[in-house]
Amino acid sequence: MGGAALAAVVVLVFFLALYLLQRYGDLRRQQRLVLLGTLMSWYLCFLIVFILPFDVSTTIYKQCVLDNSNPPDPVTPARPINRSEASVLKVCEEPWSYIPDGVLPVFWRVVYWSSQFLTWLLLPFMQSYARSGAFSRVAKIKTALFENAIYYGTYLLIFISLLTLATHPQWKLTWSELQTIGITAANSWGLLLLVLLLGYGLVEIPRTCWMSSSHSYLLAKTYFKLAKMAAEKAAAEENLADVMEEVATCNDSVRYNHSLRKCVDTIIMKCPTEHQENMSRNAESVGGEQNVLPTKRRLVTLHKKVITAVQRLSQARVQWSILLDQAFHLEDVDKSHSSSVRHFTHSFPSSQHRGWIHRFLCTPTVEWYWECVFRQSVHRLLAVLLCLLSAAVVWSECTFFSTHPVLSLFAVFVQVAEKHYNYIYIEAACFVSILFMCVCVYSTVFRIRFFNYYHLVPHHQTDAYSLQFSGMLFCRLTPPLCLNFLGLIHMDSTVSHQDRIQTSYTSIMGSMHLLSFISDGFYIYYPMLVLLLCFATFYNLGSRCLNLLGFHQYISDDDVASDLVDEGRELIRRERRKRQKSEDEGIRRWAWRERYGVRESTGWTRAGYTVIEDNQNSPVTKIKKSGIKFTRGDRELEEQQTVLLQDNSNDERSPNSRSTGGCYTSVSPSRRGVFDDV
DSSP states (O other), rough: OOHHHHHHHHHHHHHHHHHHHHHHOOTTTHHHHHHHHHHHHHHHHHHHHHHHHHHHHHHHHHHHOOOHHHHHOOSSSSOOOOHHHHHHHOOOOOTTTTOOHHHHHHHHHHHHHHHIIIIIIIHHHHHHHHHOSSSSHHHHHHHHHHHEEEEEEEEHHHHHHHHHHHTTTTTTTOOOHHHHHHHHHHHHHHHHHHHHHHHHHHHHHHHHHHHHOOHHHHHHHHHHHHHHHHHHHHHHHHHHHHHHHHHHHHHHHTTTTSSHHHHHHHHHHOOOOOHHHHHHHHHHHHHOOOSSSOOOHHHHHHHHHHHHHHHHHHHHHHHHHHHHHHHHHHHHHHHHHOOSSOOOOOOOOGOOOOOHHHHSSHHHHHHHIIIIIIHHHHHHHHHHHHHHHHHHHHHHHHHTOOOBBBHHHHHHHEOOOOHHTOOOHHHHHHHHHHHHHHHHHHHHHHEEETOOOOOOOTTOOOOOOHHHHHHHHHHHHHHHHHHHHHHHOOOOOOOOOOSSSSOOOHHHHHOOSSSSIIIIIIIHGGGGHHHHHHHHHHHHTTHHHHHTTTTOOOOOTHHHHHHHHHHHHHHHHHHHHHHHHHHHHHHHHHHHHHTTTSSSSEEOOOTTTTEEEOOOOOOHHHHHHOOOOOOHHHHHHHHHHHHHHHHTTTOOOOOOOTTTTTSOOOOOOOGGGSSSSS
């Protein structure tokens, strides 16, 4: 049964990691090595979290068997054993998830060392490889090795120093002790970052859940995000325009028979479609002898700029669209609150992309009751539960070193269940506790942003560098997080100082007593700083410091935030008018088609003109089939009908186009024909 449970968890965790990768990464366009490295790093870290409760229950069962096989020596003379005492010796029942001996040590060794190889050696190299602007694999590998030379050189220096200590006659360190020193150093570095992220998540997650129950707060924050995103989108568009000008200059300078032309064509292929068409037309009209030829290094730098600029603009546009939909939905919720009809109405139903299951279950009435009645209560109840869990984690982090009496709440829960050998309760308590801590840490990793270098964006918009950086963080944070959790439940002898069987995961980590100043000092007292970080997060000290530096964060009592909220509200009004106008044009076009009997959708020819399919039931088609020739008046009438339909066939017009009145309408760049410039 335990092997089946282990196999099931291994498979489910793989699909969980694959789902997250599909949500944040682009499985079709990004490099396969990047996706594979990110998937493996996430998968290995999630495995540690989900398998650790099985290790705890298996260790408790082994301890029970050991205690029954070696009962304590009686101090008093021998006496007959009653039935209650005899039943105590037979209480050890094998847990449903029991994993046979020898499986978990091998499993943890493979998972741990694979994750460490990824985070310290492979992923940094792949980051530089993915961001390189070189045009060949060999050149990308050289660039990645050059950028990581100092990084790998530092590791080599540390390794040589450890070997020197190991061979010194005063120390005489064995290979296992060298491994323990390396593991301790890696876990200490991870614990430094872990406490920072954990302190932020323990406060921010319950507070976000509580504030999500207020529609006015959500709407104001969405306005704030929209104003910031509008500025970011404008900056991304300007940056892309500047980069495209540089690409156009190189395109005009390099002839088609030049050796660098292949590199220029590779750069152009990474540009948006409309810019590619403009460059192809300009290349035909310009000879290419006027500008100075670029160097290979300049083209490599330009290639990197193009990739970054296109990715940044794509992220900004997708986030802008998502924020618009959120703002429209929240405004619809406000209207539904004040409406007497218990029926939720969307302002733009055509923009709601929902599956048939969602449409079947979430009817307008059900949606109204959820948004206007139950949603606030559910979010507040969930926020209270999360606050209790956060308080339990903070209390346990500050008191887990006390074993007599036991003050850590998680240790109390596990020890009470251990007395009754309730393995299901033990695994459930461990799983909920460690999962909540992981959510607090991992959610901070998904929210954090380092300028434009690291930012996890959903809807397949995360770049390769950010995906790999998140994998590095997960691999470095998960092992110290699990060790910290084992210390909270007193299953780590380094903390509890108890003579009992260690978990298989702790045995792989080695004995921390080799470095007593870390095991008895840093591992005990440093996690207490989580209390100070929780207070700093509660009073928004970090956000206020960022505001002073010019990185605006949403704070309700800040003047700059209020100005951005007003700006976002005005942007929403403008976008609502545009979308409403587009909806009205679509309705008028549909009514025009119904009126004139044209039921087929219009298409676009290569030259950019509208083609109207003949309706088999229309009078004009019947006349054509009958073989009757058109007169000049009939042809003029048909041409007038076609022109009127063309004027109403465009959903979105450019700002320079005019309405139907005999003037020109806009044609999208992807649909321009050969004679458009003429």
